[in-house]
Amino acid sequence: MIKFFRRIRQNLISEGKMGKYLKYAIGEIVLVVVGILIALQINNWNERRKAKIVENNFFEDVIQDMEKDLDRLEYYELFHTKRAEYLDTLLTYLRNPQKTMGIDKFQQYVEPLYYSATPTSYSTSFESAKASGTFKDMEAKNLIKELSQYYIDFAQIESDFASITRYVEDKFEPIMYNFPEGKMNQNTGNLVINEENTQAFYKKIASIKDNRDMTIDYKLILRTPRMENYLIGDMGRTSNVIGRIKARQEKLKTLMQKIEQRDQTF
Template identity: 60%
Template sequence: MIKLFRNIRQNLLAQGKTTRYFKYAIGEIILVVIGILIALQINNWNEERKEKIVEKNFFENVRIDLEKDEEKLKYYHKFYTKRIEYLDTLLTYVRNPNITMGIEKFGMYVEPLFYASDPTNNNTTFESAKTSGTFNNFKEKELLKELSQYYADFTLIDKAFSSVVRFIENQFEPLMYTLPENYMTAQTGILVVNEGDVQDFYKKIASIKDYRNIKADYEGLLRTPIMENYLIGDMGRSFGALGIITVRQDLLEQLKVKIEQYD
């Protein structure tokens, strides 16, 4: 093609058609410019298409992370809902001296209180894209902003859960260790809400015979003000954690809807 244009220019010059030569040369320049512009536009389209694919893959992976979060939040919600139920039951017995639990029921209701839940933040996709600077070319800036806030708010869950853990370690465990733990049977852990299977642990403890004939004064422990104070303090922290979990569940659902709309 270039050789053809050169031959045409040479023929025009040889024929002394200078004016036509200049017109042709200008037309040739215009054609080249148009060709360059078309090439640039095609390149831009290709780049935008690649960026769109990267952005779509990002939101798809974020959606998968959010689904993992959703399952964890369901577990956390169940954990603290049940914890509040157990605390409520124990507080009812503490405040009513006319009723007794029985040692087995006492064990079943206090044992779940030894357990806590560890918060998990499934933010690998988001943090990886953020670190690599991939966000710079994304179009959905508002959705990115909402995702950023969602992941930043994880600290609220972390703090709420940590507060419960510290309360268990500093208040509940020292209180319960005033009793011998020979109240534990194979059924003691039946109300425990935990991600792992803990029943083998209770079966093992129950299989070790206790020949000391020591009785645990659980009734005396239930009537102490310190037990009432603990139950109320734990309940308050558990309600706080449950509230934060519920808010996060609502935000997650909103994000999932927006990501589906983006697709």
């Protein structure tokens, strides 16, 4: 092919057809440039195709993490919704002296308050891609920013959960120090929501017979200003957590929808 073009140039020069030679030379240059541009375009398309494959695989992994996140948030919502119900029940009995719940029911409703939920966020795929520098070659920059903010906002959930845990340790447990566990039985943990099997623990406690002669008046603990203050404080914190969880659920669903609707073509 090169010899063919060289022969044409030589013929034009030898025949003194400089005008045609110049036109031909320009045409040849244009042809070479076009060839280079086509080669670059093909190379760029191939690079974009590779980057798009990486991007699609990344978002597939992120969706899997988000599905785990969604299940986790549903558990958190159930846990704290039930907690709010127990606090409401205790406060109702506290403010209505004519109503008697009995020591066993009291034990059942205070027992779940000792437990807290452990905040967990499934961000492995995002953090791995971030650490490897994968984001720089992705086209969905705005979506990456939204994902980044979503994971950053998890710190708020952690802070709210920690606030409840500290409040239980600082306020609730000191109140309950005066309430012996002698009345605990295998039904005590029926209202407890926890990821671990707690029933085995309560059955074990119930199997150890208590032969002490104890008179326990739960009302001395329930109907005190300290308990009322605690219940109201815990209700406020729990309500705040539920609101935070619901907002995160909505944000997560919106992000999942955007990911599924994004352009996946090469």
